């Protein structure tokens with residue numbers, strides 16, 4: 453008996469998310485607040501469901517987004533689930549200039565050069581973060597510029613609530629840059645702390661947390677590891693897999709030796725072959741780079757992808773599948789059987805790219821965390 457095929461789904465295990473939050477907190481020695489990074493729709497998992505779970509179940513009161521629009525979406529739509537105080541939201545990419553909206557909603561931009569800060573002060577100033585570059589050469593001002601802001605821009609030192617730095621090599625545990633940058637964070641932080649008495653300090657993203665760098669920082673910024681990925685490629689770090697990406701079998705078909713599969717016939721059968729056509733393609737997040745590479749988990753085994761991934765469909769080889777496959781069966785693209793980071797390597801990219809690439813038409817299904825007593829507000833964030 454076959455069941456009708458369903459649309460592709462991304463199942464998000466909110467219990468696993470909570471366990472990862474606890475594990476990352478433990479990795480900081482329990483002394484740093486773990487601030488969820490929920491940019492890009494929480495890496496595709498769904499910003500509201502993720503923020504709501506971490507706010508309510510884990511007491512997170514501090515979040516990071518990339519853009520002001522994301523902060524707005526979190527703070528305005530999130531009002532439904534903020535039981536008490538709204539969380540503090542920092543915007544990594546700085547201020548978009550819409551002062552009226554910023555004042556209404558109350559997020560804090562992270563300012564990355566003295567011009568940003570000058571504009572901010574000219575618009576009325578107020579609580580903000582600043583980012584200081586320690587080797588990434590992306591956003592972030594020099595240490596000297598950071599020290600000169602009160603004179604150069606007339607920034608009120610008490611308005612600086614956060615001093616953020618960012619590791620350039622945290623995905624590579626063997627890179628000497630990690631220790632060097634942690635050292636820079638410490639020494640420049642000591643000096644800036646005197647100038648900006650209200651500032652909290654933050655260095656680490658997921659990779660930095662797992663490396664145990666800079667235990668003195670008050671805030672760590674956790675994205676990928678929270679969502680079940682291994683930022684440094686090392687498996688078994690005490691983190692649980694959070695997402696399962698699945699697509700249904702729309703059709704099973706047999707082809708003869710010598711027949712080809714898909715656009716431009718990029719794969720040709722060398723034996724009689726049984727194929728399953730899955731109802732998801734590159735528009736859903738099965739990257740086109742996986743054409744004729746990689747595999748899905750179906751029929752109790754790995755089934756290789758054959759031919760080009762198309763927009764809405766992908767074809768897999770089930771000839772050797774251990775158990776029979778029928779229409780409506782679910783194939784796992786990644787999840788418990790196939791590791792997200794492995795799929796990423798096969799696609800020549802990183803798992804961050806896969807998660808954020810899950811298409812908007814893919815239904816997100818949330819598996820709820822078992823009910824636990826709520827921690828007091830602010831125990832995980834602030």
Ligand SMILES: *Cc1c(COP(=O)(O)O)cnc(C)c1O
Nearest residue numbers: 489618657658659673674675676
């Ligand atoms: C995205 C981002 C993070 C989160 O990184 P993960 O590796 O996903 O934990 C932290 N800090 C900055 C500046 C970021 O851009």
